Amino acid sequence: MRGPRRKTISNQERKMRTLALLFCLIGAVAVAADEFTREDMERWQEQYQRVAQKGRQLWTSGDLGSNGVACAQCHPNAANTHPETYPKFQQQLGRVADLWEMVNWCIRNPLEGEALSADDPKMIAIVSYIHSERKGVPLAPGKH
Amino acid sequence: MLPVSLVRLSFAEPGRGFTFGYISDSHIQHIRDDKFVRSWDQGLKRAVAEANLLDPRPDFFVFGGDLAHLGTRAELDHGAEMLGALHGKLYMVMGEHDYYLDMGDYWRKLYGDDYYSFDHKGVHFVVLNSILTYDDWNRRWDTPGRRMQEMALLDNPNGSPFMVGERQREWMRKDLDSQDKDTPIVVFSHSPLQKIYRGWNFWTEDADEVQKMLAPFRESNVIYGHVHQIQYNQIGNIAFTSVMSTAWPWPYPESYALAESHLPILTVPMNRADPSNERDATGWQFMNMHSGRIDTTFNLGANQNRRVAWNERHRRPEDTRYQDKDARTPPQDHF
Ligand SMILES: [Fe+2]
Numbered sequence A: 001m002r003g004p005r006r007k008t009i010s011n012q013e014r015k016m017r018t019l020a021l022l023f024c025l026i027g028a029v030a031v032a033a034d035e036f037t038r039e040d041m042e043r044w045q046e047q048y049q050r051v052a053q054k055g056r057q058l059w060t061s062g063d064l065g066s067n068g069v070a071c072a073q074c075h076p077n078a079a080n081t082h083p084e085t086y087p088k089f090q091q092q093l094g095r096v097a098d099l100w101e102m103v104n105w106c107i108r109n110p111l112e113g114e115a116l117s118a119d120d121p122k123m124i125a126i127v128s129y130i131h132s133e134r135k136g137v138p139l140a141p142g143k144h
Numbered sequence B: 001m002l003p004v005s006l007v008r009l010s011f012a013e014p015g016r017g018f019t020f021g022y023i024s025d026s027h028i029q030h031i032r033d034d035k036f037v038r039s040w041d042q043g044l045k046r047a048v049a050e051a052n053l054l055d056p057r058p059d060f061f062v063f064g065g066d067l068a069h070l071g072t073r074a075e076l077d078h079g080a081e082m083l084g085a086l087h088g089k090l091y092m093v094m095g096e097h098d099y100y101l102d103m104g105d106y107w108r109k110l111y112g113d114d115y116y117s118f119d120h121k122g123v124h125f126v127v128l129n130s131i132l133t134y135d136d137w138n139r140r141w142d143t144p145g146r147r148m149q150e151m152a153l154l155d156n157p158n159g160s161p162f163m164v165g166e167r168q169r170e171w172m173r174k175d176l177d178s179q180d181k182d183t184p185i186v187v188f189s190h191s192p193l194q195k196i197y198r199g200w201n202f203w204t205e206d207a208d209e210v211q212k213m214l215a216p217f218r219e220s221n222v223i224y225g226h227v228h229q230i231q232y233n234q235i236g237n238i239a240f241t242s243v244m245s246t247a248w249p250w251p252y253p254e255s256y257a258l259a260e261s262h263l264p265i266l267t268v269p270m271n272r273a274d275p276s277n278e279r280d281a282t283g284w285q286f287m288n289m290h291s292g293r294i295d296t297t298f299n300l301g302a303n304q305n306r307r308v309a310w311n312e313r314h315r316r317p318e319d320t321r322y323q324d325k326d327a328r329t330p331p332q333d334h335f
């Protein structure tokens, strides 16, 4: 007699506990995603700045390619790179291309170097730097 | 009454007219051993080869500075060898890339003084070294190589502005004192003797003082390199025209959106460069000197040539084809 009764209670309890746990979890996830502090934002911004700064070093260095030529030689302050216009149709490729592909075009040709993969930390640093010099310019994808 | 242009031509000496060629900013760059950056070599070789085909021959040539990229003997020697193939008298201008490794010593060994004047067919020419800077800055760096690298980086926040300097200005004042105010004056400098954008040294710190010395002359003209792009302007009696680089083009300062700059509104820009053509937006100049003013033909490696000529009616240099707003083409729009 006691046995089944206990079992029933125990089943209900388990359901309750599972539900409670579920709510708890959803609650916990929601709180973690919603809430970040000013310090977090500063830290993340600083992470970006550090990568962009690394990009500036690569941009001005003669070591990115093989002949000592630096990106900055033709693009002071990354000017004339127009990051806001990508992706866009690129005449010399005959198709729509993204900014990192054009960075590789320059690494291969004027710099006589070897292309980087799109997710190479160096490429991410270079693209970060290019964008950092173009802050506030409205997006204009496809513009030539 | 005679048209003004004919009256001006009647000033016999300057009216005779002559031509000269202008090559600049070849930036010969050493890699190692006997290797140099191919594209920059090609630019200079092509300019020299084309200039050698001019017929009739111009009276002389000018090289506008930045023969080398990092001022080494290897670069200056290699550049001098290629430039040596040019047929004709050659006048040299000092650029910052020739100067900041050894403060111009080796360049002067090859070419002599870095500022001087000469007369040709009634025109007085003044060549300046306009890329000097503060002694404190020169002494700031551990090694000459470091100093050269710092000055070579155009957008360097640790850079220093160009200037002609007091000593040279004093020399220029005396040099110009002996000239009649009706004598046409032409100044060759590396940096613009006008203030366009300080962040990239499209600028000479004491440009105003130099302009003051040129103002009393009926016809003053300044030709400058360094900017690797077409620029022209008129300030009072002074007509300014820049020359192209044989190596690579530079963006117009306005395309750096984060800073303010002052490209002369008179300038119709060169075409935006197509990166897939390595000679695009590079070239050299053919100059026609007449009645104290200069018409410039920009011989562009991969674009239609441009011609910026003295417009006697407007009393300023103007592009003979694209000056009108409606005549401009989409590639001339820089952003
Ligand atoms: Fe230059």
Ligand SMILES: [Fe+2]
Binding pocket: B066, B095, B096, B097, B190, B225, B226, B227
């Ligand atoms: Fe220069």
